[in-house]
Amino acid sequence: MGMTMAEKIFSRHTGRDVRAGEIVLADVDATMSHEANRPLALEVFQEMGGDKIFDPKRVFMMLDHHFPGYSAADAVSNQKMRKFCAEQGCTLYEGEGIAHLVMPEKGHVLPGDLVVGTDSHTCTYGAMGAFSCGIGSTDMGVTLMTGKLWFMVPETIRMNITGKLPPGVFPKDLILSIIAKVTADGATYQAVEFAGPVIEAMSMDGRFTLSNMAVEMGAKAGLIAPDDVTLEWVKKRAGRPFTPQKPDGDAVYAKTMEFDVSDLPPFVAKPHYVDNGVPIEEVVGTPINQANLVSCTAARVEDLRIAAGVLKGRKIHSGTRMFVTPASREVLKTALAEGLISTFVEAGCHVGTHNCGGCAGVIFGALADGETVISTANRNFQGRLGNPKSFIYLASPATVAASALEGKIADPRPYFK
Amino acid sequence: MILEGTAHVFGDHINTDYIIAAKHKSRLSNLDDMVEYIMEDIRPGFIKEITPGDFIVAGINFGCGSSRETAPWVIKKAGIAAVLAKGFARIFFRNSINIGLRVLRVDTAGIRQGDRIVVDLASGKVENRTRGDLMTTQPMPPFIQTILDAGGVKNYLKTHKTFDL
Numbered sequence: 001m002g003m004t005m006a007e008k009i010f011s012r013h014t015g016r017d018v019r020a021g022e023i024v025l026a027d028v029d030a031t032m033s034h035e036a037n038r039p040l041a042l043e044v045f046q047e048m049g050g051d052k053i054f055d056p057k058r059v060f061m062m063l064d065h066h067f068p069g070y071s072a073a074d075a076v077s078n079q080k081m082r083k084f085c086a087e088q089g090c091t092l093y094e095g096e097g098i099a100h101l102v103m104p105e106k107g108h109v110l111p112g113d114l115v116v117g118t119d120s121h122t123c124t125y126g127a128m129g130a131f132s133c134g135i136g137s138t139d140m141g142v143t144l145m146t147g148k149l150w151f152m153v154p155e156t157i158r159m160n161i162t163g164k165l166p167p168g169v170f171p172k173d174l175i176l177s178i179i180a181k182v183t184a185d186g187a188t189y190q191a192v193e194f195a196g197p198v199i200e201a202m203s204m205d206g207r208f209t210l211s212n213m214a215v216e217m218g219a220k221a222g223l224i225a226p227d228d229v230t231l232e233w234v235k236k237r238a239g240r241p242f243t244p245q246k247p248d249g250d251a252v253y254a255k256t257m258e259f260d261v262s263d264l265p266p267f268v269a270k271p272h273y274v275d276n277g278v279p280i281e282e283v284v285g286t287p288i289n290q291a292n293l294v295s296c297t298a299a300r301v302e303d304l305r306i307a308a309g310v311l312k313g314r315k316i317h318s319g320t321r322m323f324v325t326p327a328s329r330e331v332l333k334t335a336l337a338e339g340l341i342s343t344f345v346e347a348g349c350h351v352g353t354h355n356c357g358g359c360a361g362v363i364f365g366a367l368a369d370g371e372t373v374i375s376t377a378n379r380n381f382q383g384r385l386g387n388p389k390s391f392i393y394l395a396s397p398a399t400v401a402a403s404a405l406e407g408k409i410a411d412p413r414p415y416f417k
Numbered sequence: 418m419i420l421e422g423t424a425h426v427f428g429d430h431i432n433t434d435y436i437i438a439a440k441h442k443s444r445l446s447n448l449d450d451m452v453e454y455i456m457e458d459i460r461p462g463f464i465k466e467i468t469p470g471d472f473i474v475a476g477i478n479f480g481c482g483s484s485r486e487t488a489p490w491v492i493k494k495a496g497i498a499a500v501l502a503k504g505f506a507r508i509f510f511r512n513s514i515n516i517g518l519r520v521l522r523v524d525t526a527g528i529r530q531g532d533r534i535v536v537d538l539a540s541g542k543v544e545n546r547t548r549g550d551l552m553t554t555q556p557m558p559p560f561i562q563t564i565l566d567a568g569g570v571k572n573y574l575k576t577h578k579t580f581d582l
Binding site: 023024025036037038039044047048065066070071073074076077118119120134135136137138139142146148150152184185188189218220273360379381382383384386388 | 430432434435438439440442443444445446448458459477478481482483484485486487504506507508511512515516558560561569570571574579580582
């Protein structure tokens with residue numbers, strides 16, 4: 001009987017064949033923790049009597065959520081993390097960008113890996129065929145001691161995605177439409193495998209967008225089988241050997257779902273739930289005050305190119321503020337070289353530091369009562385950006401750019417004819 | 418062990434941003450200072466409604482969203498004896514087990530705000546004294562129950578030294 005990707009990866013990290021439903025103790029290839037979740041993982045490690053972390057080469061810490069530091073509490077956490085990493089010899093990335101792009105960019109996550117991070121969007125690395133999931137600070141403190149953690153091997157939902165994304169419709173639209181169908185807890189405790197010709201034709205940037213949002217349907221992981229696209233992306237970044245895993249042809253899935261994207265319209269998730277996604281026709285014309293091109297979901301190079309393409313030679317609406325924060329320093333460098341940043345500035349956007357600020361509820365772009373923002377981020381919960389009386393719509397970079405131009409939610413497709 | 422307290426009823430998909438908003442968990446380094454803001458954005462002043470020993474009662478997907486461990490922490494620190502819900506999001510469920518916050522899966526559809534609830538942890542029976550209804554909790558894997566019974570994973574590892582699956 002064949003195995004799913006999750007079963008194969010857990011088998012490899014446990015040293016024996018394991019199946020969905022088993023509880024196993026597995027070796028972890030890499031850990032990621034950032035400064036936003038308290039207690040800090042290092043504090044839990046120290047409280048548990050930890051002296052040396054299991055392997056400095058497999059532990060990575062990030063200052064990305066609050067970087068460059070929004071409060072006195074941040075300054076204290078940041079200093080603790082710098083000190084810990086210096087003492088332990090593990091790598092701290094300070095202001096290099098959002099963890100979920102920096103980890104793959106620097107080659108710290110590779111196909112076939114098992115990775116944990118103190119962030120729910122750690123599932124992003126599933127796009128590279130790594131089983132990666134979010135855990136809490138205490139679980140991370142435990143992992144830092146031994147490099148092992150217990151897991152229940154999940155069942156998998158297979159999603160076959162066929163057809164071709166129409167012009168003006170992007171991976172973010174696809175994932176919002178999938179989540180709307182599956183619902184916010186439709187994949188709880190399960191892994192998802194995204195497969196089919198649409199995935200095979202998709203860039204890594206697009207794949208990261210899909211996997212990033214797997215947690216928003218409750219999934220433990222959002223996996224894409226590594227292929228030539230993955231290996232091409234990885235080869236200049238990998239600094240160690242890796243063993244890609246693909247699902248067997250006769251793997252057993254909890255459920256298989258088919259999605260044909262041939263007629264998929266742009267999708268927008270309405271306040272205040274991520275699975276409240278609707279075709280754009282239902283929200284077109286909604287006035288907006290702010291547009292955010294931000295976050296680990298969709299602020300990579302491809303996303304910035306798409307948005308810049310819509311904005312080039314134009315100015316955003318006088319009543320709308322638009323913020324652009326590239327997902328990493330690498331993305332910023334490429335965007336500068338390609339003239340994308342100039343396009344954003346000329347259009348009237350505010351370009352900011354590559355961090356999690358515009359998504360994670362850390363204050364930038366504060367909203368007044370009744371204000372509306374349209375964002376490329378992954379969550380629109382009430383109060384997520386600080387004001388429970390504001391409204392957050394989630395959309396693709398193209399929709400966000402088009403909406404900023406028009407001062408209201410706008411269908412991006414006319415800009416792609 | 419028997420738990421008895423008042424039910425504080427919430428709906429479906431109560432996410433961890435509602436349980437403790439980012440604007441508080443980011444600015445405060447001391448977890449004790451965050452407790453007063455529990456559920457503030459959806460139920461202002463909720464902290465004042467809680468008597469130690471009470472229950473949070475919810476629908477599906479409780480604790481969805483961010484992995485912040487401060488979410489189960491503030492619930493425990495606020496004096497909630499257990500969260501009863503139709504379903505839990507996985508990271509929240511795991512975090513709760515790890516810090517020793519009791520999370521019980523049970524059909525909560527018939528429980529209303531203010532009902533008097535009695536939970537028999539040994540048998541898994543949940544009694545709604547106000548309405549006379551009886552429910553049974555869904556058991557969890559024995560290994561996970563052991564961590565919870567130890568009061569969380571730090572205590573568990575003090576006695577077990579390693580994970581005894």
